[in-house]
Amino acid sequence: MASLKVKELLCLLYSGLLFISGVLLIGFSVVLSYKVFYHFKFIPTSSIGPFIVYFLLGFIHLFLTWLGVKGPTREHDIHIILFMVITLALLIAECAVGVWSIILWDEVDVESLHLMTDSFNELLNNDFNKKHWFTLESELKCCGFNGPEGYRKKGSVPFSCCDTDLENNATCKTYTNGCQKPLASYAKVLLIDATIMGFSCCVFQALGIFAFYVFLRALKVERAARVQRRLAMQRRISQENGSANPTPSSPPPVTPPTSA
Numbered sequence: 384m385a386s387l388k389v390k391e392l393l394c395l396l397y398s399g400l401l402f403i404s405g406v407l408l409i410g411f412s413v414v415l416s417y418k419v420f421y422h423f424k425f426i427p428t429s430s431i432g433p434f435i436v437y438f439l440l441g442f443i444h445l446f447l448t449w450l451g452v453k454g455p456t457r458e459h460d461i462h463i464i465l466f467m468v469i470t471l472a473l474l475i476a477e478c479a480v481g482v483w484s485i486i487l488w489d490e491v492d493v494e495s496l497h498l499m500t501d502s503f504n505e506l507l508n509n510d511f512n513k514k515h516w517f518t519l520e521s522e523l524k525c526c527g528f529n530g531p532e533g534y535r536k537k538g539s540v541p542f543s544c545c546d547t548d549l550e551n552n553a554t555c556k557t558y559t560n561g562c563q564k565p566l567a568s569y570a571k572v573l574l575i576d577a578t579i580m581g582f583s584c585c586v587f588q589a590l591g592i593f594a595f596y597v598f599l600r601a602l603k604v605e606r607a608a609r610v611q612r613r614l615a616m617q618r619r620i621s622q623e624n625g626s627a628n629p630t631p632s633s634p635p636p637v638t639p640p641t642s643a
Contacts, residue, residue: 387601387605390594394595394598397451401447401591408441408584412435412437412441416434419570422515425515425566427494430573432487433483433487436480440476440477447466450463450465450469466591473584477581477584478581478582480581481580492567507533520541520543524565525558528561530560531559545557
């Protein structure tokens with residue numbers, strides 16, 4: 384019984400951590416999605432997919448917390464088994480999203496290159512996307528597509544290409560590197576975070592399945608022991624009642640009188 388209680392406490396501890404993981408998964412997915420949308424003009428829209436899936440899976444983590452608490456505390460087999468089945472499905476889904484993030488990581492630099500090329504040409508020819516390039520250059524500390532020489536057609540570089548950390552703001556020290564490589568690194572870091580999230584969740588879900596499986600086995604052993612104790616108690620009570628109330632001996636047979 385003591386061993387079963389320890390396993391129950393471990394299951395409850397895991398359920399608490401599962402709730403925290405759900406909150407963190409939702410929070411991180413929102414933050415990383417915002418970082419993708421912040422430069423959505425240059426990052427392919429497919430890159431947002433893993434974070435949307437993580438956001439939805441975070442709510443499943445929260446739902447599983449209820450099953451993880453109710454099953455062990457009330458010793459309901461159906462809730463414990465349902466918990467393990469859903470957790471296994473989560474494990475597969477989160478591993479799949481991790482693999483998906485790796486595939487996107489391998490493709491994001493090529494796709495972002497096409498998006499940046501088209502956008503920069505529109506900027507030079509029609510003055511489109513000024514706001515997006517200003518934000519990109521200011522944050523990533525870069526200038527143009529391949530460097531400040533890309534603005535030669537316009538005759539001057541924008542203020543976003545200037546290093547504003549200089550003590551003398553009257554002069555402009557132009558960033559020498561273009562934005563192509565910094566943006567590719569920016570997008571790849573986001574997808575690496577998505578990959579780490581996916582595989583970390585897989586390991587966490589595997590621990591949960593193992594903990595609840597061990598508890599379920601211990602619960603079945605404990606139930607069998609309870610049945611044996613109950614039967615032993617019933618036999619002992621039956622024996623005690625039998626010795627306290629002995630069965631009276633039958634009277635000797637009466638011989639009928641013979642006629643004279």
